[in-house]
Amino acid sequence: MVCAARGAGGDSASCPGIIDIVESCVSAGADLLEVNLQQHYDKPEIMEFVLNAIQEVTERKLCLSSNNLATLEAGLKTCKRPPVINYASLNTPLLQEVLPLASKYGASVILLISDPAVPRDARQMLAKAAVLVGVANEAGIPNERIILDPGIYHITGEPGQRHMADIIELLQTIPGVFEPSVGTTVWLANSSAGAPARLRPVIESALLMLMAGLGVSSVFLDVLRNENRRSVRLLKIIHNEVIYADGDLSL
Numbered sequence: 001m002v003c004a005a006r007g008a009g010g011d012s013a014s015c016p017g018i019i020d021i022v023e024s025c026v027s028a029g030a031d032l033l034e035v036n037l038q039q040h041y042d043k044p045e046i047m048e049f050v051l052n053a054i055q056e057v058t059e060r061k062l063c064l065s066s067n068n069l070a071t072l073e074a075g076l077k078t079c080k081r082p083p084v085i086n087y088a089s090l091n092t093p094l095l096q097e098v099l100p101l102a103s104k105y106g107a108s109v110i111l112l113i114s115d116p117a118v119p120r121d122a123r124q125m126l127a128k129a130a131v132l133v134g135v136a137n138e139a140g141i142p143n144e145r146i147i148l149d150p151g152i153y154h155i156t157g158e159p160g161q162r163h164m165a166d167i168i169e170l171l172q173t174i175p176g177v178f179e180p181s182v183g184t185t186v187w188l189a190n191s192s193a194g195a196p197a198r199l200r201p202v203i204e205s206a207l208l209m210l211m212a213g214l215g216v217s218s219v220f221l222d223v224l225r226n227e228n229r230r231s232v233r234l235l236k237i238i239h240n241e242v243i244y245a246d247g248d249l250s251l
Contacts (some may be wrong), residue, residue, distance in 0.1 A: 002219040002232050003063060005187065011044035013167035018053050026058050028223040029083060029232055032084065033058070035075070036065040051078040063110075069097055082106040087149060090132060101223075103119060103140035111136060113170075114151035122169040126177065127152060129170075135177060147218065148174065148181035154193035155203065164191070171214045186211055186220040188228070201227035209235070 004025040023035055033054065037047055047066065053060065055078075060070050063084040064075040072085065082105060088098045089112035100243065102109040111132040114120045120128065129148055150167045153160040159169055167180045171184060191207050192200035211219055222227045236242045 001031045002029055002223060003027070003034060003035045003185070003218055003220040005036075005189065005220040018050060022057055022169065025088050025223050026060060028229050030060065030223045032061045032063055032218070034063040034065060034086065035069060036086075037241050038065055038067050042066055042068045042071050044068070047068040047071045047075040048078045051075055067094075068118065069094055069101075072098065073101055076101060076107060079105075083227055084108040084110060084147065086110045087112045088132075088136075089113075089115070090128065090135075090185040095135070099136055099139035099141060102145070103135075106145075108145040108147060109136065110147045110149050110184075111139060112149045112151055118178040120163075120166070122166040122173070125170050126173060129174070130177070133182060143178055143180045143182045147185050149185050149187070152186050152188075152190040155191050156194040160191075168210075171211075171216060174243065177216065183217040184215075185220060186216060188219060188221040190243065201225060204228065205231045208232070213226070217251045 003139065017060060022033060033092065035050055037043075037050070043057070051062065059081075061081060061083060062079055063086050064072060064079075065086045066072040066075065076083065085107050087100060087104050087110040092098070097133070099109065101107070111129070112130065113129050117247050125235045132148075133146055135144065137143070150170055154165045155161050155164055174184060187199075188204040188207055192203040195203055205227050208219060208221065208228070212235050223229060226237070233242070233248045236247075237244050
């Protein structure tokens with residue numbers, strides 16, 4: 001699943017801009033749209049307004065990012081179909097309140113295994129994943145609605161490279177650990193933070209292919225970036241989901 005990691009927010013005057021972004025992301029192949037109000041617009045009324053505007057033009061599934069519990073619940077009430085909540089972790093103060101909301105509204109939830117600022121090794125991450133899945137299950141969220149995020153750290157430094165090796169090991173292990181299976185996701189842009197702008201698309205495109213080979217079930221990326229869109233199209237061609245065309249691979 002291709003998730004468009006694009007923030008949205010603002011007042012009524014920004015509605016045309018929101019719609020333009022949504023339509024562009026959908027046309028580019030996004031299966032899910034992230035609505036991130038955390039930076040400047042984390043208020044219930046704005047979440048409701050933005051979601052209503054988005055749902056006027058698309059039926060794509062949505063992902064809600066908010067640090068405000070009231071804003072999150074307003075979003076859950078407004079969504080026409082159960083969304084994905086991004087995110088909950090053992091270090092999140094609102095963990096015990098977010099999971100009951102996800103259960104109440106039938107939402108899926110992303111569980112962040114490793115804080116990118118404090119990378120863990122594969123063994124530690126697997127143990128933490130098991131605890132998070134257990135807590136989510138106890139809150140009434142089945143494995144089918146759980147998405148594990150290992151927490152990618154930028155690979156422009158040695159800690160990030162070491163952590164990436166552990167993430168690869170973790171992702172290879174997860175399918176054999178959880179029954180029923182859980183989903184997995186990564187945020188591509190985190191991997192290239194700190195790299196020159198001209199190199200970020202190169203890093204992210206390579207990582208996208210690696211993650212696909214590891215069987216990751218979803219990836220958050222900027223679907224409007226040509227390089228990402230080309231890589232996604234190529235993956236769909238390889239999996240015989242679309243018909244090959246030279247133009248689809250041209251920047």
